[in-house]
Amino acid sequence: MATPKARAGRAAALHRRAEAAATAAAGILDEIRPAPADHHRQYELAERLRAAAELAASGWAGGPLETLTAATPPGDGPPPLVRVGSAAPLDDARFPALAPLFGSGHVSLDADASDPRVAGLLRALLLRVFAATPTGALLARAVDGGSGAAFAGYATLADAGLLPPPATDLAGMRAVLAEAEQWVAAGTARQRAHDRTLLLVVAALPEGTTTADLDRLAGLAEGGPRAGLHLVVAGWPDGGALPRATAITVRTAYALVGDPPGAGFSSPGAEPPGGLNSPVFLDEDPPAELVAAVCARLVRQIEDGSRLSLGDLLPADGFWTGGSADGLSTTVGDAAGRPVSLGFAELTPHWLVSGRGQAGRSAFLTDALFGLAARYGPDELALYLADLADGESFVEFLQTERDRSWVPQVRAAGMAADREYVADLFGELEAELRRREEASRRAGGQRYAELRQHQPLPRIVCVIDNFPLVLRERDRLATDLLTRLDALARAGRSYGIHLVLAGEGDLGIGGPRDPLLGQFPVRVALPGGSAVLEPANDSAAGLPVGSAVVNTAGGLGGPRGATRGHERMIRFPDPYEDPDVLAGLRRRLWEARGESAAPPVVFAGYARPLLANDPRHRAALAGRAHAPAALLGRAVDVRRSTVAVPLGPGAGRNLAVLGRDEEAERLLVTAVRSAAVAHPGAARFVLAPLANGSAEPAGVLAAELAGRHRVETVDAAGLRTAMASDEPGYLVVFGLDVPDAEELPPELLRSLLLEGPPAGRHLLGWWRTPAPLAGLLGPEGEVDKLTAVAVTDVPGGRLEQLFDRPVWWRPRPGRAMLWDGPDEQGTIFVPFGAGEGSA
Numbered sequence: 001m002a003t004p005k006a007r008a009g010r011a012a013a014l015h016r017r018a019e020a021a022a023t024a025a026a027g028i029l030d031e032i033r034p035a036p037a038d039h040h041r042q043y044e045l046a047e048r049l050r051a052a053a054e055l056a057a058s059g060w061a062g063g064p065l066e067t068l069t070a071a072t073p074p075g076d077g078p079p080p081l082v083r084v085g086s087a088a089p090l091d092d093a094r095f096p097a098l099a100p101l102f103g104s105g106h107v108s109l110d111a112d113a114s115d116p117r118v119a120g121l122l123r124a125l126l127l128r129v130f131a132a133t134p135t136g137a138l139l140a141r142a143v144d145g146g147s148g149a150a151f152a153g154y155a156t157l158a159d160a161g162l163l164p165p166p167a168t169d170l171a172g173m174r175a176v177l178a179e180a181e182q183w184v185a186a187g188t189a190r191q192r193a194h195d196r197t198l199l200l201v202v203a204a205l206p207e208g209t210t211t212a213d214l215d216r217l218a219g220l221a222e223g224g225p226r227a228g229l230h231l232v233v234a235g236w237p238d239g240g241a242l243p244r245a246t247a248i249t250v251r252t253a254y255a256l257v258g259d260p261p262g263a264g265f266s267s268p269g270a271e272p273p274g275g276l277n278s279p280v281f282l283d284e285d286p287p288a289e290l291v292a293a294v295c296a297r298l299v300r301q302i303e304d305g306s307r308l309s310l311g312d313l314l315p316a317d318g319f320w321t322g323g324s325a326d327g328l329s330t331t332v333g334d335a336a337g338r339p340v341s342l343g344f345a346e347l348t349p350h351w352l353v354s355g356r357g358q359a360g361r362s363a364f365l366t367d368a369l370f371g372l373a374a375r376y377g378p379d380e381l382a383l384y385l386a387d388l389a390d391g392e393s394f395v396e397f398l399q400t401e402r403d404r405s406w407v408p409q410v411r412a413a414g415m416a417a418d419r420e421y422v423a424d425l426f427g428e429l430e431a432e433l434r435r436r437e438e439a440s441r442r443a444g445g446q447r448y449a450e451l452r453q454h455q456p457l458p459r460i461v462c463v464i465d466n467f468p469l470v471l472r473e474r475d476r477l478a479t480d481l482l483t484r485l486d487a488l489a490r491a492g493r494s495y496g497i498h499l500v501l502a503g504e505g506d507l508g509i510g511g512p513r514d515p516l517l518g519q520f521p522v523r524v525a526l527p528g529g530s531a532v533l534e535p536a537n538d539s540a541a542g543l544p545v546g547s548a549v550v551n552t553a554g555g556l557g558g559p560r561g562a563t564r565g566h567e568r569m570i571r572f573p574d575p576y577e578d579p580d581v582l583a584g585l586r587r588r589l590w591e592a593r594g595e596s597a598a599p600p601v602v603f604a605g606y607a608r609p610l611l612a613n614d615p616r617h618r619a620a621l622a623g624r625a626h627a628p629a630a631l632l633g634r635a636v637d638v639r640r641s642t643v644a645v646p647l648g649p650g651a652g653r654n655l656a657v658l659g660r661d662e663e664a665e666r667l668l669v670t671a672v673r674s675a676a677v678a679h680p681g682a683a684r685f686v687l688a689p690l691a692n693g694s695a696e697p698a699g700v701l702a703a704e705l706a707g708r709h710r711v712e713t714v715d716a717a718g719l720r721t722a723m724a725s726d727e728p729g730y731l732v733v734f735g736l737d738v739p740d741a742e743e744l745p746p747e748l749l750r751s752l753l754l755e756g757p758p759a760g761r762h763l764l765g766w767w768r769t770p771a772p773l774a775g776l777l778g779p780e781g782e783v784d785k786l787t788a789v790a791v792t793d794v795p796g797g798r799l800e801q802l803f804d805r806p807v808w809w810r811p812r813p814g815r816a817m818l819w820d821g822p823d824e825q826g827t828i829f830v831p832f833g834a835g836e837g838s839a
C-alpha cells in the first residue's frame with residue numbers, strides 16, 4: 001500500500017491536474033462562443049471537444065460505458081473530471097459532457113433518484129469513480145431517502161468498508177453529515193491531510209430535511225475539496241446553488257449542465273443562465289454484470305491489500321537497534337491502519353494471552369516474538385519458551401534437521417513439556433532474579449536500568465503456552481508452582497524478568513479478585529479469549545481469527561463504543577502464511593549472532609534421548625570421564641542435564657531400579673553400559689539374569705562389555721558366591737525379587753550394599769516390587785545409605801515403605817524418577833531410549 005505521504009502527494013498532483021484540465025476546458029469552450037451558425041463548424045467543434053474530453057477523462061472517467069469492461073484498468077487517483085452524459089449540440093454531433101469533481105468541486109442535480117435517469121446517472125457515476133480509482137483510495141457514503149435501493153447493486157462494497165449501506169432517514173443522513181464534517185475538520189488541520197478521498201452521494205434527501213441540513217451540506221461543499229471531500233447531490237432544491245458544484249438540470253427530454261465552478265462555459269459577461277449550450281443525455285444505468293464484476297474486483301483487492309504480513313511488524317530502521325534498559329516494545333498488529341505496539345516494562349511487566357484452539361494463539365505469539373527478536377539483540381533480550389501441549393511448538397525459532405539456524409535470543413525451548421519442566425524453568429528464573437537482586441544490593445540498591453549501565457543484563461521474556469495444563473491437577477506441584485509464579489511475577493517486574501502466560505479460557509490463575517492476576521496488566525484476547533478481560537468487557541465477542549483485543553489495563557472495559565485508550569482491537573498477520581519468509585527472517589537473525597552464540601537447549605517431551613548422543617557419555621567414550629557413574633537419561637529440565645548415579649567409593653553408591661515394565665530392565669542395561677564406558681580401565685562385571693526373559697538382554701550386554709572388561713554370567717548360586725567375594729567389580733542382577741534371589745541371605749545383600757562401594761564393589765540391581773528392597777532397611781530406615789533408587793511404574797504411594805515419607809510420583813510412560821541422596825525430592829527424567837531415531 002502507498003504511504004500516506006505518497007497518497008497526499010498524489011492527491012495534490014491530481015488537484016493541480018484538475019485545475020489545469022478545467023483551465024484548458026475553459027480555453028476550448030471560449031473558442032466556441034458565440035455559438036456558430038453553420039453546422040459544419042458545429043461538427044468540427046463537437047469533434048474537437050470529443051477529442052479533448054478523451055484526453056481529459058479517458059477510460060473509466062470518461063469512456064462510454066459500453067466500451068468498458070471489468071478488465072479496464074483504473075487510473076492513478078480519483079478522476080478530476082467525470083463524464084455525466086453525452087452532449088448533443090446536433091442530432092448526430094456528440095461529445096462527452098464532463099463535470100469537474102475530485103480535486104475541485106461537486107455535482108448537483110435538481111431531480112432526485114426517483115427519476116430513473118437520475119438514478120441511472122448516479123449509479124454510472126459511482127461505478128466510474130470507484131473503478132477509476134486505485135482500490136482503497138476512495139471511500140463513499142450514501143444517503144438515499146427515497147426507495148433506499150438506489151445503490152443495491154453496490155451492497156458488496158459495504159463489507160470491504162468502501163460504501164456502507166446508505167442512510168435512508170433523517171437521523172441516518174445527519175450521522176453521515178457529522179462524519180463528513182469530522183472528515184473535513186481532520187483533513188483541514190495542518191499536517192493531517194487525508195491520504196484518501198471521501199465521496200458523499202445523496203440519491204434523495206430524506207423526508208423532513210430542513211434548511212439547516214441543507215446548510216450543512218452547503219458548508220461541506222464549501223470546505224470539502226480542501227480536505228478531500230466531494231459531493232454528488234441529487235434532489236438539490238431550486239433556489240440557492242450548491243457551492244462549488246456543477247449543477248445539472250433535468251428536463252423532460254434531456255438535461256442541461258451548468259457552468260463548472262470557477263470556469264464558465266459562457267464567455268465572461270454573458271447573460272445568465274450560462275452553462276453548456278447543448279442538451280445533454282445523461283449516462284444510463286451501467287449493466288448489472290459490469291457493476292458486479294467491478295465490485296468483486298474492489299472487494300478482492302481490499303481483502304488482499306489489507307492482509308498484513310510479518311514484514312509489516314518488523315522495524316523499518318534495521319535489526320537490533322533497540323535498547324531494552326527501559327523496556328521492550330514491538331508492533332503486534334494494526335488497528336485501523338495504524339501500527340499497535342505492545343511491550344514489557346515495569347508497569348506492563350507480564351501478559352496473559354487467551355484464545356480457544358486454532359484461534360491464532362501461536363500465530364500471535366510468533367508475530368510478537370519475531371518482532372522483539374528483530375528489534376533487540378541477544379544482549380538486550382533473552383527468550384525462554386515452553387508449551388505444555390502435545391506436539392511440536394516454536395519450531396520456527398529452532399534448528400531443524402534441514403536448517404541449522406536458530407533465533408539467537410532463544411536460550412531454551414520446551415515443547416510438549418511436563419509440569420516439572422515449568423518448575424525447573426521457574427527455578428532458572430528465580431536463580432537469575434536472585435543474581436540480579438544481589439547485584440543491585442552490591443551496587444547500593446541500584447535499579448535495573450542503572451545496573452544495566454555497567455553490566456549486560458538482557459531482559460528476559462518467558463513464554464508458557466497452554467499454561468492451564470500446569471494446573472490441570474490441583475496437587476502439591478500445582479500449588480507450589482502458583483506460589484512461585486506469584487513471587488516471580490511480583491519481583492521479576494523490577495528486574496527485567498517478564499512472563500507471558502497463554503492458553504484457553506482464564507488460564508486458571510484465579511478469580512477476578514486474585515491478586516496474582518493484578519501482576520498481569522496486559523491482556524490479549526483472541527477469538528474465544530474473553531475470559532482474560534473483565535467480565536463486563538465484551539469487546540472480544542465474535543472476533544474473527546487474525547484479530548485480537550489488546551488491553552493494557554488488566555482487561556478493564558469502558559462505555560460501549562467509546563474509544564478506550566487502554567484497549568485496541570488489532571489485526572495481526574498469519575506468520576505461517578509464507579514459511580520461506582519466516583525461515584529467511586530466522587536466518588538473518590542467526591547470521592547476526594555473536595561468535596559465542598550457542599543454539600537453544602531444546603526439550604521435546606515426546607522424544608527419547610539416546611545414550612549415544614549424551615554429552616557426558618560421549619566424553620566418557622573419548623576417555624574424559626570424570627568419575628565412574630551410571631547414566632540413566634536426561635532430566636525434564638531446562639538444561640537437559642544428564643541424570644547420573646555416581647559409583648564412587650562412598651557408602652550406598654549402588655543403583656536399585658524398581659519397576660515391573662521393560663523400561664526398568666532397559667534402565668538397568670543402560671546404567672551398566674554407561675558405567676562400563678566410564679570405568680577407568682578394565683573392570684569385572686558379574687551378570688546374573690535371574691528374571692524370566694532377562695537372559696537375552698544380559699547376553700547382549702555381556703557380548704558388548706567383553707571387549708574391554710572381564711564379564712561373567714552367573715545363576716543364583718554363582719551370584720551368591722560373587723557377593724561373598726571381596727573382588728572389586730559390578731554385580732548386575734536382573735530380578736532381585738524372583739524366588740531364586742529370595743533365597744539369597746538378606747544380610748549378605750545388605751552388607752554388600754553398605755560396605756561394597758568403599759571396596760570397589762557396586763550392586764546394580766533390578767527389583768520389580770519395593771517390598772524386598774524395603775526389607776533390607778535397618779531399623780533406622782534411610783534407603784539412601786544403601787542405594788540410589790530409580791523408579792518406573794511403581795506409584796508413589798507404594799514407595800512410602802521404602803522412603804519412610806510421602807513420595808509424589810505418578811508413573812507415566814516415558815518417564816522415570818530418581819532418588820539419590822538423603823534430602824532428595826526426586827528427579828524426573830526421560831530414560832535413554834533403546835533404539836535409533838530418537839533425540
Ligand SMILES: Nc1ncnc2c1ncn2[C@@H]1O[C@H](COP(=O)(O)OP(=O)(O)OP(=O)(O)O)[C@@H](O)[C@H]1O
Pocket residue numbers: 355356357358359360361362363364545546547572573574575576577
Ligand atoms: N492473522 C491470521 N490470519 C489468518 N489466519 C491465521 C492468522 N493467524 C493464524 N491463522 C491461521 O489460523 C490457524 C490457527 O493458528 P494457530 O496455530 O496460531 O492457532 P492456535 O490458537 O495456536 O491453535 P492451537 O493452540 O489449537 O494449536 C492456522 O491455520 C493459521 O495459519
